[in-house]
Amino acid sequence: MLFAKEIQNLETAQAAKFLLGQKLVRQIGKQLLVGKIVETEAYLGQKDIASHSYNGETPRNSVMFGPPGHAYVYSTYGMHYCFNVVTSSAGNGEAVLIRAVEPLEGMEIMRQNRQLFLKSPSRTVLDAHNLSSGPAKLCQALRIDKSLNGHNLANPPLRLELASKLAPKIVTTTRIGITQNRELPLRFYIKDSDYVSRK
DNA sequence: CGGGGGATTACCT
DNA sequence: GGTAATCCCCCGA
DSSP: OHHHHHHHTSOHHHHHHHHTTOEEEEEETTEEEEEEEEEEEEEEGGGOTTSTTTTOOOTTTGGGGSOTTBEEEEEETTTEEEEEEEOSSTTSOEEEEEEEEEEEEOHHHHHHHHHTTOSSTTTSOOOGGGTSSSHHHHHHHTTOOGGGTTOBTTSTTEEEEOOOSSOOOEEEEOOSSOSSSTTSOOEEEETTOSOSSOO
């Protein structure tokens, strides 16, 4: 509730910055997995051609057009999920992609969750910096999939928690992995964080 | 109803 | 740095 309120009064780019430093809390049975959000990107609805919602509402993106504070989870490349927080007001189709979190609790479980996706587990070192430093990696680590699409982030088993009202130092860059609207400064990360997908 | 592409990642050269 | 993996969705016909 708190978050929906805080978020809906912000422009989506501001919401993307506001989310930096806040906690993402995933509960699976008794397991508690907690990450601090360190990297985000804003997607600005039907005025942003890079956004899934640019062409209007479809079955895939319908959650983006719903109320803020809910999870928009989509699959890509046939094997990965990405997790977004719906922002702005219902009907606008705006959201913030969570691109990286810093593991705070449940790191060992996150490592196990990530391990399941590897083909040659001996090759890849799953240290803390490599557990959730990417939009699909954090979905693996926190076991986020399409079953959570549309979930209200005020409630378990996936919840946003206000961690700090003190704004961290933020670096602003262009967004990653898109082909349209590449020049817009809509990616944000916590300066000096060692847990971002890239600097 | 078929084809192309994707807000990525890991592994190999 | 190049590319396979892998499938859902959307668009155009």
